[in-house]
Amino acid sequence: MKKYIIKRLLTAIPVLLMISIGAFVMMNLAPGDPTDLYVTPDATPLQVEATRRALGLDQPYPVQYIRWLTRALQGDLGINYATRYPVLPILVSRIGPTIVLMGATLVVSYLIAIPLGILSARKHGTWVDNLLTGGAFVGVSIPNFFLGLGLIYIFSVQLSWFPTGGMSQLGGESSFLSVIHHLVLPVTVLSAFYIANMTRYMRATMIEVYGENYIRTATAKGLAAEVILTRHGIRNALIPVITIIGTDLPRLVGGAIVTEQIFQWPGLGRLTIMAIQQREYPMLMAITMLSAVVVLLANLLVDIMYAVVDPRIKFD
Amino acid sequence: MENKAVLEVKDLAISFRTFEGKVQAVRGVNFSLNKGETLAIVGESGSGKSVSTKAINQLLPKKNTLIERGEILFEGKDLLKISEKEMQAVRGNDIAMIFQDPMTSLNPTMQVGKQIAEPIIAHKGVSKEEAKEKALELMDLVGIRDPKESYKNYPHQFSGGMRQRVMIAIALACEPKILIADEPTTALDVTIQAQILDLMNKLKKELDTSIIFITHDLGVVAQMADRVAVMYAGQIVEVGTADEIFYNPMHPYTWGLLASMPTLEVGQTDLYTIPGSPPNLLHPPEGDAFAARNAYAMEIDFHQEPDLFKVSDTHYAKTWLLHPDAPDVQPPLEVQRRKEKYQSLFSGQGQFNRIGGEAIGSRG
Ligand SMILES: Nc1ncnc2c1ncn2[C@@H]1O[C@H](COP(=O)(O)OP(=O)(O)O)[C@@H](O)[C@H]1O
Numbered sequence: 017m018k019k020y021i022i023k024r025l026l027t028a029i030p031v032l033l034m035i036s037i038g039a040f041v042m043m044n045l046a047p048g049d050p051t052d053l054y055v056t057p058d059a060t061p062l063q064v065e066a067t068r069r070a071l072g073l074d075q076p077y078p079v080q081y082i083r084w085l086t087r088a089l090q091g092d093l094g095i096n097y098a099t100r101y102p103v104l105p106i107l108v109s110r111i112g113p114t115i116v117l118m119g120a121t122l123v124v125s126y127l128i129a130i131p132l133g134i135l136s137a138r139k140h141g142t143w144v145d146n147l148l149t150g151g152a153f154v155g156v157s158i159p160n161f162f163l164g165l166g167l168i169y170i171f172s173v174q175l176s177w178f179p180t181g182g183m184s185q186l187g188g189e190s191s192f193l194s195v196i197h198h199l200v201l202p203v204t205v206l207s208a209f210y211i212a213n214m215t216r217y218m219r220a221t222m223i224e225v226y227g228e229n230y231i232r233t234a235t236a237k238g239l240a241a242e243v244i245l246t247r248h249g250i251r252n253a254l255i256p257v258i259t260i261i262g263t264d265l266p267r268l269v270g271g272a273i274v275t276e277q278i279f280q281w282p283g284l285g286r287l288t289i290m291a292i293q294q295r296e297y298p299m300l301m302a303i304t305m306l307s308a309v310v311v312l313l314a315n316l317l318v319d320i321m322y323a324v325v326d327p328r329i330k331f332d
Numbered sequence: 333m334e335n336k337a338v339l340e341v342k343d344l345a346i347s348f349r350t351f352e353g354k355v356q357a358v359r360g361v362n363f364s365l366n367k368g369e370t371l372a373i374v375g376e377s378g379s380g381k382s383v384s385t386k387a388i389n390q391l392l393p394k395k396n397t398l399i400e401r402g403e404i405l406f407e408g409k410d411l412l413k414i415s416e417k418e419m420q421a422v423r424g425n426d427i428a429m430i431f432q433d434p435m436t437s438l439n440p441t442m443q444v445g446k447q448i449a450e451p452i453i454a455h456k457g458v459s460k461e462e463a464k465e466k467a468l469e470l471m472d473l474v475g476i477r478d479p480k481e482s483y484k485n486y487p488h489q490f491s492g493g494m495r496q497r498v499m500i501a502i503a504l505a506c507e508p509k510i511l512i513a514d515e516p517t518t519a520l521d522v523t524i525q526a527q528i529l530d531l532m533n534k535l536k537k538e539l540d541t542s543i544i545f546i547t548h549d550l551g552v553v554a555q556m557a558d559r560v561a562v563m564y565a566g567q568i569v570e571v572g573t574a575d576e577i578f579y580n581p582m583h584p585y586t587w588g589l590l591a592s593m594p595t596l597e598v599g600q601t602d603l604y605t606i607p608g609s610p611p612n613l614l615h616p617p618e619g620d621a622f623a624a625r626n627a628y629a630m631e632i633d634f635h636q637e638p639d640l641f642k643v644s645d646t647h648y649a650k651t652w653l654l655h656p657d658a659p660d661v662q663p664p665l666e667v668q669r670r671k672e673k674y675q676s677l678f679s680g681q682g683q684f685n686r687i688g689g690e691a692i693g694s695r696g
């Protein structure tokens with residue numbers, strides 16, 4: 017297992033390099049020049065050239081890339097063009113809120129969806145199942161921005177139950193309870209899809225597992241329904257469900273961008289939008305690489321989870 | 333007959349609701365299982381063997397199964413009438429089952445030893461350690477090598493034959509009064525099949541369990557059964573001791589099955605097969621369900637279901653050929669040879685000359 021993990025981590029290196037090259041090329045192919053945003057419209061070509069040189073944009077692309085890479089490997093991710101602040105501390109300060117948002121979303125989603133999926137499967141064909149299946153269909157179809165704005169309108173604007181955005185009261189201290197209070201709406205919005213998707217998947221695999229011969233064997237042994245469910249049903253249904261966790265994690269990285277923007281959540285998602293709007297290339301490179309690392313780690317985590325749950329899978 | 337039956341199935345009829353309509357899978361089945369005996373149920377695929385026996389342990393899908401009528405009497409209780417909780421106490425404990433597909437019948441994510449110990453814990457109220465001890469003994473009993481090591485293995489580390497031994501260990505874990513084995517060797521290759529049959533015969537002698545052995549293979553029946561019930565289209569068409577069925581069969585369907593059974597005799601070239609295919613049980617035919625495939629069918633077979641005729645105290649067959657007014661017909665050559673061979677072996681007994689039928693029940 018250890019050997020396998022090390023091997024996987026090593027093979028991730030060329031993948032990350034390819035992604036960084038791809039991201040770099042795309043940014044430079046995109047129309048527009050970061051300097052446009054940092055010089056006044058009446059600047060002389062000489063002044064523009066000076067700014068470009070100051071930002072290092074006068075060099076040929078390969079040189080720029082190599083320079084970025086060697087610095088990045090030493091932990092220097094460049095500077096923010098506008099503020100001249102180093103990228104790394106900004107990035108780090110935004111990671112916390114995003115982890116809180118994503119973590120809460122995943123925990124809430126799975127805690128709700130897995131039992132719902134099991135319930136739906138056990139009540140297969142009844143009104144409970146139909147209701148849950150219908151609800152799940154709505155949940156996967158509804159766009160985040162629509163749900164977000166709708167919830168803000170009802171629960172923040174009309175009912176004033178929850179703040180419209182942010183992570184804590186402006187000027188107030190960010191107490192744990194305050195953060196939870198601010199989390200409710202964005203987590204609801206972000207979870208909607210994952211709850212719905214996981215419920216559907218859990219239901220489907222649970223129904224499939226209950227059609228398996230080993231469930232018949234367990235029944236023929238005279239085991240109680242709860243024992244069959246917990247010892248024979250759920251564990252086997254979780255194996256295919258791990259795949260869904262593997263696709264949920266990367267998707268969450270994207271989903272958080274929109275949701276953070278709607279709820280003014282001070283995380284990486286909003287930082288990403290800002291960086292795109294202001295052509296903060298070093299920041300975008302850093303965010304892209306971070307996302308790539310997260311996705312690769314998520315995949316590795318999923319494979320390890322398979323091995324833990326399914327004795328048939330062995331790594332050598 | 334003295335009453336030593338451990339199980340009695342009376343007039344059992346089961347249908348399934350399907351999209352096309354009601355499938356009448358079992359249509360009035362009667363049989364009893366005596367203490368310590370092996371009753372084989374034979375018949376082509378789809379004849380209702382699995383459905384009739386799954387009904388005993390109530391393993392049929394609740395959603396679309398209709399128990400139309402009948403009783404399943406076990407120790408004075410009608411299993412069709414007791415609650416799910418009471419049924420749980422019977423399953424695996426009094427009545428255990430082995431299925432056809434050892435490859436898929438074990439939980440892939442649970443150690444095999446634990447799977448064997450599970451019913452012991454559920455039914456015998458013993459500690460985990462005691463259950464494990466018992467499971468290890470069972471593994472040894474069914475011929476799993478190195479039980480201590482194998483206990484912790486998962487099913488995928490076992491071959492099909494070994495997995496079926498595990499299934500047998502599970503089934504025997506609580507020393508059940510009845511063991512139902514539904515085609516336990518069908519999915520296995522011939523040598524493994526022989527080993528499993530040997531094992532079951534050995535265990536039967538040791539444990540004094542009554543066995544219902546389901547198969548479509550008469551060769552297997554010959555090795556296992558004390559009595560044989562022949563099923564066709566959801567009904568038992570002939571029942572008798574193994575000798576009676578093999579050497580003095582009465583029903584043309586049984587003749588067909590015997591004629592299509594490979595033997596070791598020299599000179600046997602091509603095997604007989606019963607023409608046609610079983611009737612669609614969505615709309616069972618009028619009269620004798622076998623009539624359309626029966627070379628010996630008479631006019632009456634097409635519109636009136638035969639009575640069950642008594643051949644001996646233990647031997648009954650559901651065919652109009654046993655009616656006193658029926659013409660005398662000669663069974664296929666293969667079957668005639670069997671009869672002759674038997675009569676020469678047991679000459680003087682003379683009990684197998686066909687006796688004029690005596691109808692003992694009538695329906696249809
Ligand atoms: N769950 C079910 N739903 C509908 N039809 C079924 C179901 N189970 C069995 N049947 C039908 O019942 C008949 C008898 O099946 P079965 O007892 O399995 O036959 P076999 O003698 O081969 O064991 C078949 O026609 C089969 O299609």
Ligand SMILES: [Mg+2]
Nearest residue numbers: 381382383514
């Ligand atoms: Mg069957």
